[in-house]
Amino acid sequence: MKVLLFNGSFNPNGCTNMALQEIAKILNDEGIETEILQIGNKPIRDCIACGGCVNKNRCVFDDDVANKWLEKAEQADGFVFGSPVYYAHPSGRILSVLDRMFYANKSCFEHKPAASIVSARRAGTTASLDVLNKYITIAQMPLVSSTYWNMVHGKKPEDVLQDKEGLQTMHNIAKNMAWILKCIELGKQNGINIPEIEKGEQTNFIR
Secondary structure: OEEEEEEOOOOOOOHHHHHHHHHHHHHHHOOOEEEEEEOOOOOOOOOOOOOOOOOOOOOOOOOOOHHHHHHHHHHOOEEEEEEEEEOOEEOHHHHHHHHHHHHHHHHHOOOOOEEEEEEEOOOOHHHHHHHHHHHHHHOOOOEOOOOOOOEEEOOOHHHHOOOHHHHHHHHHHHHHHHHHHHHHHHHHHOOOOOOOOOOOOOOOOOO
């Protein structure tokens, strides 16, 4: 089993990465393989609603991380979406990539457990978590929670290490993720299949 951890910060060694490292460490102790994917500081495309990804499962823009991450997501069993807080919302970089990934190939995320985590100096954390969690809940993904809201605080990575409750929260996310993954695997071995969902209905408010 493998969990992908997405770092939506331009800084590969910042506070968000510190939190993801803590989650990965516990997952590894639980026998779960992990990989932290860095969004980096190069330009990121936004979705332009061109529809070019329909029936192709790939974004038409192939000059950033979106399609590379989709390829990895197809083979993964769980996910952690991480972001710093900017003006009380997640980074625009991670939102642009997630918009394109989920629109182009939501099926590679469906029914796989996921958690959102955010890092902030002070405030804006719960609003940012709410935005990231919406990707998870629209794709029928079990939402992995913890013993507090999924956040760490600090201006610098070394500050995060002083946020003892934040670190505890990250560790418990990892333990819950490992437990859910193992339960899903055991269910598959015992013939418990993914539910058949209803499709076809779409309501527009003006009709």
